[in-house]
Amino acid sequence: MTNDKQYNVAVVGATGAVGQKIIQYLEEKPFQVNNIKLLSSKRSAGTTITFNNKEITVEEATADSFNDIDIAFFSAGGAVTERFAPEAVKSGAIVIDNTSAFRMDENVPLVVPEVNESDLKNHQGIIANPNCSTIQMVAALKPIQDAYGLQRIIVSTYQAVSGAGLDAQNELTNQTKQYLNDEEMTAEILPAGSDKKHYPIAFNALPQIDVFTDNGYTKEELKMINETKKIMHEPELPVAATCVRLPVFTSHSESVYIETKESNVTVEEIRKTLANGSGIIVEDDPSTQTYPTPLSAADKKEVFVGRIRKDLDNNNGFHLWIVSDNLVKGAAWNTVQIAQALVKNELV
Ligand code: NAP
Ligand code: 3JM
Secondary structure, three states: OOOOOEEEEEEEOOOOHHHHHHHHHHOOOOOEEEEEEEEEOOOOOOOEEEEOOEEEEOEEOOHHHHOOOOEEEEOOOHHHHHHHHHHHHHOOOEEEEOOOOOOOOOOOOEOOHHHHHHHHHHOOOEEEOOOHHHHHHHHHHHHHHHHHOEEEEEEEEEEOHHHHOHHHHHHHHHHHHHHHOOOOOOOOOOOOOOOOOOOOOOOOOEOOOOOEOOOOOEHHHHHHHHHHHHHOOOOOOOEEEEEEEOOOOOOEEEEEEEEEOOOOOOHHHHHHHHHOOOOEEEOOEHHHOEOOOHHHHOOOOOEEEEEEEEOOOOOOEEEEEEEEOOOHHHHHHHHHHHHHHHHHOOOO
């Protein structure tokens, strides 16, 4: 708790994978919640969700939902944000948005508190939460950027199905059962709900997250590339990304290659720099087979780093394995941390 003021909050997408986690973290009292309004589409309106042992009825989100709201958390897809976030701001609320709708808007701070909390002071009503894969990578790389500078990032991701919503999680469960029962697997959602073709994710690996763009990269890959440059305030930093979906329920993993500006940095120095970083836990010891995995990182708020190695050919190159719960630090917890920072800095 940072001050005595009480805040009225709304959660748009309260019945979804991200929304449910936001509600869970608000119960931990990151700041004082006076009233909470839980919003969804017509489909879930009328159902109830428990908040602090009280049953709250979920309401359909409309333009009028935001009167008297101080902070509105949005995680119901880009179209819902585009439709209602400006209305919420007009009603006097600050919007913290989990979708990609406004992330690259120059008037919208894109924030990971451990990396660029000070960008919050420029907000004009909407603050964007970065993509889950971006958040864990920049959180881990920030201390390295500060200490040694960065001159290149190349990342390959190994992403969990929970990043694609509750329906995608159910799809993995159902396909797993079908496969083990020798039945044909039905694929209707992944790799991208809105795309023409769907492939099974169970016992598979799909090198497509979100839809393709004209240059051959997927939108998820471009989110990682562009958001990283914006958050790290390095528009010219070379960043390349390949994003892959795996049959893992929770936590994204990333194999990240970086080149530092400074030469002759040692693995021990990188390890120490990371261990001193905020919200980072180093789990790295080949002698005891210690490294993070999706299961070990699940439900944790931190970003875990292991397999730290120096490149064998490039003196400035390092390889890292970065794992974090995509619905926690990758979405809900980062969102709630942003709200907490707004309260702490008296920006709300
Ligand atoms: P989900 O499990 O499919 O939940 C979607 C939520 O949106 C549900 O609460 C749904 O309500 C609600 N919704 C759908 N249409 C709506 C409408 N017209 N009006 C109001 N509410 C509506 O999805 P999720 O995984 O929670 O993700 C939600 C969004 O968060 C994604 O679309 C994405 O933009 C963003 N996201 C961001 C990150 C990140 O990296 N930061 C990660 C994951 C997701 P009903 O129950 O009524 O259907
Ligand atoms: C993660 O607008 C939509 O249909 C949501 C697509 C989506 C996004 C997004 O672009 O907001 C699904 C899952 C994200 C994200 O965090 O970028």
